[in-house]
Amino acid sequence: MMLIEETAPAAEALPVAALRAHLRLAQGFDGPDDAAETAALAGFLRAAIATIEGRTGKVLLTRRFRMQLDDWRDRLGQALPLAPVHSVDRIEIDDGAGTVTVLPPETWRMVPDAQRPVILPAGVVLPHVPRRGMVTVTFTAGFGASWDQVPADLAQAVLLLAARYYDDRSQDGRGHALPFGVSALIERWRAVRTLAGRGSREWR
Secondary structure, three states, X not given: OEEEEOOOOOHHHOXXXXXXXXXXXXXXXXXXXXXHHHHHHHHHHHHHHHHHHHHHOEOOEOEEEEEEEOOOOOOOOEEOOOEOEEEEEEEEEEOOOOOEEEOOHHHEEEEOOOOOOEEEEOOOOOOOOOOOXXXXXXXXXXXXXXXXXXXXXXXXXXXXXXXHHHHOOOOOOOOOOOOHHHHHHHHHHOOOOOOOOOOOOOOO
């Protein structure tokens, strides 16, 4: 599977002011240094968001993704790797010989789920993918377009982790372990990795 992020969180959606306040940094002085600091804080926030999303499988700020598979994991239903999913925008099958077929929306449906949204066939099974072909699913996921729509515990986890990245900015070989406070905040959001491949029938 390949998962491609087609759009990035908008710069204005990042809680730069909240991080600056959390770090108790001076603010209100416009100039090159202030702009550089803002850009640096935004970078720490993006890194923290990516880490939290990677650990939980939850998309904090809404954006579009493209998932590519060489075949369905299960033709009775294909789980999506991220949540919450707002919409599945397009599903297409490439036969590997230059022909791409867009699946009509009436032939499938998306079942929302807090942990693992699923694409189900309208009929018995999802369409066949040729041996050398590929299926591409384009979908939109995220809690919202603005930071105030992100759950409070996840938002706080991002601030704590971004602050840690800020504090460690001059150190080489920063450790990969999450601070305990961050781990505690995201624990309830972590995806339960049960049968996600062939043979899974969680959605039935």
